[in-house]
Amino acid sequence: MTAPKLHRSLIQNMEMFRALSDDELDRTLEHAQPRRLLPGDAVYRQGELAGYFFILLHGTLKVVQATAEGEQVVVRFVSPGDVFGIARMMRRPDYPATVLAVQESLVLAWPSSEWERMVAANPQLTGNALQTVGQRLQSAHSRIRELSTEEVEQRVARAILRLLDQSGRTSDEGRIEIDFPITRQDIAEMTGTTLHTVSRILSLWKERGIVENARKRVIVLQPDELIRYAEGAQGSRHPEPA
Amino acid sequence: MTAPKLHRSLIQNMEMFRALSDDELDRTLEHAQPRRLLPGDAVYRQGELAGYFFILLHGTLKVVQATAEGEQVVVRFVSPGDVFGIARMMRRPDYPATVLAVQESLVLAWPSSEWERMVAANPQLTGNALQTVGQRLQSAHSRIRELSTEEVEQRVARAILRLLDQSGRTSDEGRIEIDFPITRQDIAEMTGTTLHTVSRILSLWKERGIVENARKRVIVLQPDELIRYAEGAQGSRHPEPA
DNA sequence: CGTGAATTTGACTTTCCTCAAATGGTGTGG
DNA sequence: CCACACCATTTGAGGAAAGTCAAATTCACG
Numbered sequence: 001m002t003a004p005k006l007h008r009s010l011i012q013n014m015e016m017f018r019a020l021s022d023d024e025l026d027r028t029l030e031h032a033q034p035r036r037l038l039p040g041d042a043v044y045r046q047g048e049l050a051g052y053f054f055i056l057l058h059g060t061l062k063v064v065q066a067t068a069e070g071e072q073v074v075v076r077f078v079s080p081g082d083v084f085g086i087a088r089m090m091r092r093p094d095y096p097a098t099v100l101a102v103q104e105s106l107v108l109a110w111p112s113s114e115w116e117r118m119v120a121a122n123p124q125l126t127g128n129a130l131q132t133v134g135q136r137l138q139s140a141h142s143r144i145r146e147l148s149t150e151e152v153e154q155r156v157a158r159a160i161l162r163l164l165d166q167s168g169r170t171s172d173e174g175r176i177e178i179d180f181p182i183t184r185q186d187i188a189e190m191t192g193t194t195l196h197t198v199s200r201i202l203s204l205w206k207e208r209g210i211v212e213n214a215r216k217r218v219i220v221l222q223p224d225e226l227i228r229y230a231e232g233a234q235g236s237r238h239p240e241p242a
Numbered sequence: 243m244t245a246p247k248l249h250r251s252l253i254q255n256m257e258m259f260r261a262l263s264d265d266e267l268d269r270t271l272e273h274a275q276p277r278r279l280l281p282g283d284a285v286y287r288q289g290e291l292a293g294y295f296f297i298l299l300h301g302t303l304k305v306v307q308a309t310a311e312g313e314q315v316v317v318r319f320v321s322p323g324d325v326f327g328i329a330r331m332m333r334r335p336d337y338p339a340t341v342l343a344v345q346e347s348l349v350l351a352w353p354s355s356e357w358e359r360m361v362a363a364n365p366q367l368t369g370n371a372l373q374t375v376g377q378r379l380q381s382a383h384s385r386i387r388e389l390s391t392e393e394v395e396q397r398v399a400r401a402i403l404r405l406l407d408q409s410g411r412t413s414d415e416g417r418i419e420i421d422f423p424i425t426r427q428d429i430a431e432m433t434g435t436t437l438h439t440v441s442r443i444l445s446l447w448k449e450r451g452i453v454e455n456a457r458k459r460v461i462v463l464q465p466d467e468l469i470r471y472a473e474g475a476q477g478s479r480h481p482e483p484a
Numbered sequence: 485c486g487t488g489a490a491t492t493t494g495a496c497t498t499t500c501c502t503c504a505a506a507t508g509g510t511g512t513g514g
Numbered sequence: 515c516c517a518c519a520c521c522a523t524t525t526g527a528g529g530a531a532a533g534t535c536a537a538a539t540t541c542a543c544g
Contacts, residue, residue: 065387069474073387090376091369096383126368127333133375134332140382141338145307145315147389148434152532184491192390197532199492215490215541232311394500426523439500441524457509457522 006032010057011108016083016128024122032108037061037101039181043085046098050087052109056080059105060167060180064189065097074189076136077102077180079166088112089129103180147192150232155191156201157229160218176223181216248274252299253350258325258370266364274350279303279343281423285327288340292329294351298322301347302409302422306431307339316431318378319344319422321408330354331371345422389434392474397433398443399471402460418465423458 008025011017017025034057037043043054046066061078075097078084087095089112119125146155160178169179184195184202191198202218205211210226212219220226250267253259259267276299279285285296288308303320317339320326329337331354361367388397402420411421426437426444433440444460447453452468454461462468 065383067387067391069391071391073390075383075386087376089372090379091373092376092380096380123365123368126365126372130331130368130372130375131333133372133379134329134334137332137375137379137382138334138338140379140386141307141317144317144382144385144389144434145309147386148315148431149309149311149313183489189390192386194533195491196493196534199490200532203492213491425521436501437523438502438525441522442500445524455523 006034006108011055014055014081014083016055016125016132018128019124020122027121028110028114028118029108031114032110035107035109037105037107039101039103041101043099043101043107044095046095048095049093050085050095050112053083053085053088053112053115054107054109056082056084057106057108059101059103061105061107062100062102062186063097064100072189073192074186076139077163077166083129083132086129086133089115089126090133102182152191152193152197153201154230154232156187156193156198157226159187159190160220161223161226161230163218164220164223174223175212175219175221177217177219182218183216187218248276248350253297256297256323256325258297258367258374260370261366262364269363270352270356270360271350273356274352277349277351279347279349281343281345283343285341285343285349286337288337290337291335292327292337293354295325295327295330295354295357296349296351298324298326299348299350301343301345303347303349304342304344304428305339306342314431315434316428318381319405319408325371325374328371328375331357331368332375344424394433394435394439395443396472396474398429398435398440399468401429401432402462403465403468403472405460406462406465416465417454417461417463419459419461424460425458429460 006029008022008029011029012020012022012025017028020028035043037059043061044050044052056078058080061084063075063078063084065073065075067073078099084099085095087093115125146158150158163178163182164176167179168176170176184198187198188195202211202213205226206213208225210220210222212221248271250264250271253271254262254264254267259270262270277285279301285303286292286294298320300322303326305317305320305326307315307317309315320341326341327337329335357367388400392400405420405424406418409421410418412418426440429440430437444453444455447468448455450467452462452464454463
């Protein structure tokens with residue numbers, strides 16, 4: 001009774017496993033379990049013991065942290081190829097956040113204990129993990145800088161540009177769309193504002209022909225204009241007097 | 243002509259070098275250069291090539307990031323025993339921030355290239371670094387959560403409590419003081435507000451007997467009250483009607 | 485179709501920033 | 515040792531940005 005075969009092509013191009021030999025990739029996959037998720041399903045929840053770590057193969061996930069008062073903050077969205085749930089690699093016993101599927105998704109799960117074996121066989125894995133965490137620290141500091149010094153419109157522009165960069169799908173005539181369902185509330189939780197303010201900003205941008213809005217979708221018509229806002233152009237919320 | 247001897251007791255109790263043998267500690271120290279800093283001196287500046295990494299032996303440093311518009315954000319304060327400047331360990335070529343002495347300080351500097359040798363001899367070092375960076379990521383996320391969901395007074399309370407925890411000096415009768423010079427501007431740059439607002443908040447707290455203020459100093463008389471504010475008690479900025 | 489979630493929009497309020505000015509403390513050079 | 519210059523801090527007044535509260539509207543899905 002063998003588990004269904006997972007071919008190494010699934011993971012061989014992933015950042016974290018770069019430079020692993022074919023043999024080692026195969027050995028690694030022997031301990032991986034695939035899990036399918038439907039929209040809204042949780043991979044794990046904040047506070048649980050970090051028994052597994054994961055790679056996303058397909059779909060999109062949302063990492064959220066809840067505050068003591070029950071509000072939420074979106075930490076990041078996970079794209080295919082990303083590792084997540086690596087608390088134990090940092091010697092943390094529990095998961096610091098909850099991970100939810102926003103689309104149908106497919107992940108590979110490894111028992112956290114497997115990490116030790118993998119590292120023993122492949123010392124540069126720790127270095128890869130360190131690089132990954134270092135990049136996340138970087139982008140967390142960027143967010144802190146933005147939340148500290150920029151206004152809401154600017155932060156929303158940045159957030160959308162970042163999402164386009166990470167998961168943008170180009171359709172006809174330069175229209176770029178965020179390739180997964182995302183609500184105004186989500187954007188608010190990424191930028192430290194309210195869904196009302198996000199809605200107002202998107203409405204304004206629509207009037208100016210910069211975006212098109214739909215339910216759980218954002219379509220950008222003029223990315224260059226968005227870049228201008230992100231870099232601090234005054235949105236001049238109040239139309240100037242004639 | 244030998245370099246001045248550095249004894250291993252200087253670094254043997256430090257988180258990053260835990261579990262290194264005495265021999266290895268000695269070997270490590272052979273490549274370390276001590277540097278003395280006066281208040282205001284920079285250890286390195288944002289954007290420089292990350293040629294060295296460091297441990298702080300004595301004093302206090304401030305890590306700051308400048309925005310494109312010239313504003314500043316305080317990333318963290320460095321206390322004795324902390325490692326910093328570890329960009330290269332994360333495979334980043336340059337320093338992402340500037341580090342300034344806020345007091346007379348003493349650091350040990352290693353050429354970044356030394357890291358390779360040390361890791362080769364002591365594989366668990368990478369794990370230690372991963373843990374350290376993981377903790378910083380954690381606390382960056384806490385800050386994002388706070389900036390996104392809390393009001394200024396609450397954030398200032400938290401910032402001060404964190405500083406007390408990190409560098410509090412207890413004097414007589416439960417008075418705790420932040421053990422290095424810190425300005426209202428610094429606190430503002432830690433919490434995403436202005437020095438004016440920080441000043442107003444501290445003045446209010448003084449009226450209520452929670453703190454005592456002096457130039458470049460914060461003395462806390464009632465830490466428990468501060469904890470209440472940090473956890474969301476309404477400061478009720480406007481005194482209630484009689 | 486109807487039901488509920490997502491979104492939009494308006495009116496009002498609050499928080500906090502900006503601008504301005506005065507005050508207070510420190511260390512330094514004469 | 516004192517005076518002055520500079521930095522840090524305080525405080526006030528006014529205004530702007532964004533939150534809150536409330537309600538209507540739209541849309542997708544069952």
